[in-house]
Amino acid sequence: MKPLSRLRVSGLSGLGLLLAGLVYLWLYLPIMLLVMNSFNASKYGHSWQGFSWKWYEKLWGNSALIEAFTNSLTIASLAATGATLLGALLALSLHRYRFRLRKLSSGLVFVVLMSPDIVLAITFLIVFMALGIQLGFWSLLIAHITFCLPFVVITLYAQLRSFDPYLFEAAQDLGAPESAIFTRIVLPMLRPAIAASWLLSFTLSLDDVIISSFVTGPGYEILPIRVFSMVKVGVSPEVNVLATLLILISLVLVCLVPWLLKRKA
Amino acid sequence: MKFTPTFRQLAIWLSLSWLAVFVLVPHLLVLVTSFLTADPSNLAVWPLSLDAYARLWDPVYAGVLIDSLYLSLMATLCCLLVGYPFAFVLSRFSPGVRAVCLFLMIIPFWTNSLIRTYALKMLMGNKGLFNDTLLALGIIDAPIRMIYTEFAVIFGLTYILLPFMVLPLMASFDRLDRSLLEAARDLGANAWQRFWRIIVPLTMPGIIAGCLIVFLPAMGMFYVADLLGGARNLLLGNLIKNQFLVVRDWPFGSAASVALIVLMAVLLWAYFQANRRVSRRGGLEDENLT
Numbered sequence: 071m072k073p074l075s076r077l078r079v080s081g082l083s084g085l086g087l088l089l090a091g092l093v094y095l096w097l098y099l100p101i102m103l104l105v106m107n108s109f110n111a112s113k114y115g116h117s118w119q120g121f122s123w124k125w126y127e128k129l130w131g132n133s134a135l136i137e138a139f140t141n142s143l144t145i146a147s148l149a150a151t152g153a154t155l156l157g158a159l160l161a162l163s164l165h166r167y168r169f170r171l172r173k174l175s176s177g178l179v180f181v182v183l184m185s186p187d188i189v190l191a192i193t194f195l196i197v198f199m200a201l202g203i204q205l206g207f208w209s210l211l212i213a214h215i216t217f218c219l220p221f222v223v224i225t226l227y228a229q230l231r232s233f234d235p236y237l238f239e240a241a242q243d244l245g246a247p248e249s250a251i252f253t254r255i256v257l258p259m260l261r262p263a264i265a266a267s268w269l270l271s272f273t274l275s276l277d278d279v280i281i282s283s284f285v286t287g288p289g290y291e292i293l294p295i296r297v298f299s300m301v302k303v304g305v306s307p308e309v310n311v312l313a314t315l316l317i318l319i320s321l322v323l324v325c326l327v328p329w330l331l332k333r334k335a
Numbered sequence: 336m337k338f339t340p341t342f343r344q345l346a347i348w349l350s351l352s353w354l355a356v357f358v359l360v361p362h363l364l365v366l367v368t369s370f371l372t373a374d375p376s377n378l379a380v381w382p383l384s385l386d387a388y389a390r391l392w393d394p395v396y397a398g399v400l401i402d403s404l405y406l407s408l409m410a411t412l413c414c415l416l417v418g419y420p421f422a423f424v425l426s427r428f429s430p431g432v433r434a435v436c437l438f439l440m441i442i443p444f445w446t447n448s449l450i451r452t453y454a455l456k457m458l459m460g461n462k463g464l465f466n467d468t469l470l471a472l473g474i475i476d477a478p479i480r481m482i483y484t485e486f487a488v489i490f491g492l493t494y495i496l497l498p499f500m501v502l503p504l505m506a507s508f509d510r511l512d513r514s515l516l517e518a519a520r521d522l523g524a525n526a527w528q529r530f531w532r533i534i535v536p537l538t539m540p541g542i543i544a545g546c547l548i549v550f551l552p553a554m555g556m557f558y559v560a561d562l563l564g565g566a567r568n569l570l571l572g573n574l575i576k577n578q579f580l581v582v583r584d585w586p587f588g589s590a591a592s593v594a595l596i597v598l599m600a601v602l603l604w605a606y607f608q609a610n611r612r613v614s615r616r617g618g619l620e621d622e623n624l625t
Contacts, residue, residue, distance in 0.1 A: 086420070086423070086424035086427070087424070089420055089421060089424060090421060090424045090425065090436070093417060093421050093497075094439060094440075096494070097439075097440065097443055097494075097497070098443065099458070099464075100451055100454030100455050100457075100458055100494070101443055101446055101451065101454060103454055103457065103458060103464060104446075104450070104454045104457075107457070114462070142447075156349070156350060156353060159345075159346040159349055159350050160346075160350035160354075162346055163343075163346045163347045163350060167343055167346070167347060169347055171347075171351055174351075174354075174359075175347075175350065175351055175354060178354040178355075178358045178359055179354070181358060181362065182358055184547070184551075184599060184603060185362075185596070185599070186551040186552045186554065186555045186595060186599070187552055187555050187556075188552075188554070188555025188556075188557070188571070188572045188575055188576070188592065188595070189365070189555070189592050189595055189596060189599075191555075192365060192575065192579055192588060192589065192592055193358075193361030193362050193364070193365050194357070194361060195579060196361055196364045196365055196368060196585070196589075197356070197357065197360060197361035197364055200364060212357060213357075216353070216357045216358065219353075247342070248342040248343055249341075249342040252342065252346075273441060273444045273445060274444075276444070276445055276447060277444040277445070277447055277448050278447075279447065279448055279449045279558050280555060280556070280557070280558070280572070283558075283576070283580075284576075284579065284580070293447055294447050294449045294558075297447070297449055297450060297453070298449060298558060301449075301453045301456070301562065302561060302562065305457070309450060309453060312450070313446050313450045313454070316445055316446045316447070316450070317442075317445070317446055319445070320442050320445035320446075323445075324438070324442065
């Protein structure tokens with residue numbers, strides 16, 4: 071049935087491939103422009119004025135920007151780890167346990183998923199003010215963990231549901247405590263989904279602008295806040311360099327992830 | 336069995352209290368704040384008042400609301416027009432190719448969306464690549480003004496939000512039972528009929544989910560409006576951000592957010608309705624069929 075249906079759309083596929091190609095070109099064109107301009111001697115990047123490392127040197131001298139950059143990576147990796155751990159516990163309790171507030175739990179996850187960033191941002195700001203939490207590292211971390219949480223829960227919950235339920239029952243009948251079921255059965259079986267959730271959380275955290283702008287504090291600045299003040303008024307070639315570095319890091323990660331997964335398996 | 340209650344309680348209580356403290360309480364606090372009185376030094380104080388909501392109807396702010404509804408709607412339509420055929424093409428690939436394609440769509444996210452918006456700003460400048468190309472091709476004689484227009488904002492929103500449209504659409508296409516298309520074809524439906532009477536209705540949950548995930552956040556993306564639309568208050572997000580971080584009128588900012596939440600609730604209701612309709616029509620989600 072499948073090959074047949076594929077044959078029948080073959081007329082579409084030429085056009086379809088063209089469309090997909092154009093969309094990817096569109097998605098990557100702005101980024102490629104940034105990479106190119108990071109090596110461009112011209113400040114405004116309107117034309118190519120020769121190859122130069124000078125913006126890399128300039129970034130190296132901009133310690134505030136570099137600090138914001140490393141802070142962003144720190145928050146992203148810590149938030150991804152926290153969200154994955156908390157999300158795993160949440161997904162497991164939603165899947166395995168029947169408790170009174172289960173509906174509330176899943177409902178709240180759904181609320182986070184659906185609330186636009188700007189709404190989440192002000193809810194975080196208000197609660198941090200009410201609780202007296204200083205805006206800075208902790209407020210950023212808590213906010214990032216929370217907005218990544220639903221994506222982790224959805225990924226892991228879907229995976230848990232695809233498992234054979236008898237597996238858990240068998241473990242239980244053989245006397246395994248809940249904590250052992252979690253560490254010896256659930257976590258190993260979920261490993262690919264956990265890796266995927268971590269990566270997704272990391273991605274979302276790095277990409278965020280809106281929530282971070284509300285819960286950041288003067289003591290702990292992350293990339294989007296720093297960059298926002300730089301690009302709002304004019305052009306800053308250091309940002310091109312940063313973008314190039316970020317792309318380089320993503321390329322390394324892209325190559326590293328399959329290798330890591332293979333090694334563990 | 337000693338660990339059973341401990342671990343179970345730990346899992347439930349840790350996750351539940353996190354959600355309560357950082358999701359439930361904050362949302363309630365926004366609702367409460369929206370009914371308080373603004374106070375420059377204490378942000379929001381008693382007594383309760385409806386001032387904030389009354390100000391939403393002020394022509395200036397109502398104008399922002401209408402503008403941002405229009406811009407978000409246009410961005411959502413553009414995302415749908417590009418994303419629907421794109422998701423369709425992607426869903427036809429083998430699982431391996433599709434995974435690579437999805438990954439390629441995610442990678443740009445690692446370059447922060449603010450930086451990507453900045454890239455768009457350079458593309459659309461008077462001496463940017465778009466104008467240069469059009470001039471070189473002889474399509475235009477003088478640079479067109481693209482940056483700081485509503486077009487630029489719609490373009491930017493579409494660019495940033497497209498992946499959020501594509502993902503739910505792909506999930507929908509995955510669930511589409513291909514044999515229904517074959518049956519329709521065998522029964523004499525032409526391509527047009529198959530598209531409008533089978534593919535579109537059956538992927539409606541994906542369409543609505545995608546529109547929801549694009550439309551609502553689009554209204555909040557203040558940095559896109561700031562960078563590409565100039566210094567005007569174009570989006571609801573700009574308004575809310577200004578009220579919270581600049582003017583410090585928290586009740587009014589909260590009221591604007593509550594308006595957004597109400598809109599969200601209405602759209603979610605539509606989404607669940609669409610889901611139910613598809614199940615009744617015998618999509619794959621209908622448990623009576625599988």
